[in-house]
Amino acid sequence: MPRPGPRPKRVNLAPRQAEIAIERIGGQGDGIGHFEGRPVYVPATVPGDRLSVRLAAAKGDGLAGEAIELLESGPARVEPPCPYFGRCGGCALQQLRDDAYAEWKGQLLADALVRRGLKDVELRPLLRVAPGLRRRARFALGTRGKGLALGFNMRDSHAIADIEHCLLLVPALDRLIAPLRSGLEELLAPGGHAALEATATETGIDLLIEQTGAPPSAAIRVRLGALAEELDLARVSWGRPGEAPEPIAMRRAPSESFGGVAVALPPGAFLQPSREGEALLLAEARAALKGAKQIADLFAGCGSFSLPLSQGARIHAVEGDKAATEALQAAVRRANIAHRLTVERRDLDRAPLQPIELKRFDALLFDPPRNGAKAQAECLAKSDLPLVVAVSCSVASFARDAQILVNGGYRLDWARPVDQFPWSAHLEIVARFSR
Ligand SMILES: C[S@@+](CC[C@H](N)C(=O)[O-])C[C@H]1O[C@@H](n2cnc3c(N)ncnc32)[C@H](O)[C@@H]1O
Missing domain, CATH: 3.40.50.150 (Vaccinia Virus protein VP39)
Incomplete structure (x- = not known):
């Protein structure tokens, strides 16, 4: 009979509250404090913060903590520059002073x-x-009420943080967020979702829509073609994740030069x-x-x-x-x-x-x-x-x-x-x- 191994430490997962002092920032960007000897990972915190924290779930070797109230600020805490910080999962460390970061x-x-x-x-x-120089973004698109939500996933979640702007993106991509959300309304059935891979290339925006399920109908193709005209997109393609995408509207071939040699980029190119x-x-x-x-x-x-x-x-x-x-x-x-x-x-x-x-x-x-x-x-x-x-x-x-x-x-x-x-x-x- 196999010998039983050491018993795993029991973690009481009943939600409870504790006061946590953040000691350092870990490799994933969370602040780390301790509760009853176990590490507690609290997002969007800095060393020296003292917080009231909800301990809700096991995380790695410790517990995930959710800040309820900031009782005392650490010395390197600053006001995050982005209004979506904390809700949007795209950034983890805007609360930290630049030199400490x-x-x-x-x-x-x-x-x-x-x-x-x-x-x-x-x-x-x-x-x-x-920030402000990123030329590639992968947005999440989903239905919300009668309209669409477009942005990045919230932390540890598939829920979408709906955004109007992103400080990380080049202006050509940032400008696209609102018009894409209103222009793609017919793409999704209620409850549907898609990923939008947008790249600002030398010849314009290359947009790849990734979705599971049936390819777009003729009517949606026409709508995507019109959207490419309205937003001056270089190309719009559609594909299932992991499969070769199909170009739907091609107005200019997306291209990027490396060492003076132009490369015609495939849809979704790295x-x-x-x-x-x-x-x-x-x-x-x-x-x-x-x-x-x-x-x-x-x-x-x-x-x-x-x-x-x-x-x-x-x-x-x-x-x-x-x-x-x-x-x-x-x-x-x-x-x-x-x-x-x-x-x-x-x-x-x-x-x-x-x-x-x-x-x-x-x-x-x-x-x-x-x-x-x-x-x-x-x-x-x-x-x-x-x-x-x-x-x-x-x-x-x-x-x-x-x-x-x-x-x-x-x-x-x-x-x-x-x-x-x-x-x-x-x-x-x-x-x-x-x-
Ligand atoms: C980080 S990207 C780097 C690409 C390129 N060096 C650049 O700077 O644009 C990694 C590349 O590895 C390729 N790749 C991924 N897995 C691979 C594999 N098993 N064998 C060969 N190439 C692979 C990807 O298609 C991608 O182009």
Whole structure:
């Protein structure tokens, strides 16, 4: 008979109230205090706050707390600049004074590395992207009464915080919120919902509507075409999540230039959240790759790094998404630069580049999605490639992959935090590994 394991600690989930003093801000952006020895996570708080808190549910190793009353403010508390802060789940940290916020953000990277046993790493100062520069947004759209709600999901919820403006967005996207809400009324049946992926490209707004269920009727297609005219949208597409979207109205081909080469973007294409963030990441990567002549660019997307880097080196771009790979291929053909940039479609989780394949490169850049590049890092660890530059949007998966590389004999030369996601707990990282 299996031996019973240690009994889990019982948590009394009956809602109750407690006075909590916030000690620090955790990795998800919540303030952390303690109640009967257990951590309590209270959103939108700062160290030094004293609050009356409702303890309602278990959260991780502790309890989720909901502030009822602020009894005393911590020294770094400021008035949040956005009127929706607290209700809208898009931002977590507008209540924190800017210098304290920047310090906390840089520390996220240091803490993640230490948790993986990576100490004494050169951590370069935080680079920042200001609010108001985000060129991509994924809005939630749902029915509310007789009309629609459009905005971002509330914290830990599928309910939509209806908004008129967002301080994070470029003006072209911010201006779109109200007219999209009134212009899309016929799209949803009562109780229906959709996601709207809007991207401000060089040729105008690219709008992708994602919905489950039947494709739009002929009447709705006509309405979407008219909306594209009214709002001067470059393209409107429709698709089911995970399936190839279908363009419904195309007025101009959405396009973005990387290193002077225009790429015709597929609907819902990945782009770095802001042009400014992309430029910072590219500058860091370029400096880290200096001198390399044969570079593999993995998780290459539509070529935001491959194309500019190909001005000074031969690049092999590898990407898993069919539409992104084809868009980059087409741009390479049009620009006549196949001699300096080759493109391969490949699933790098299932089929990472093997040590033998890595022999033809003198450096590699990888920029995986949030779950990181574990399989590729394991292959790199067994290779003799001298230089690896990592770009990552998750401190946790970055630290894990860094540990794999270091255990495989790489030195982590430096890591740079880049705040592409102001007021959130997300952080971008660029780092250089060598052997
Ligand atoms: C964070 S984006 C980076 C894209 C590009 N480097 C850029 O800056 O625009 C990650 C990219 O990895 C691709 N991707 C995700 N999973 C993948 C996999 N298993 N194999 C190859 N590519 C993958 C995505 O399609 C996406 O283009």
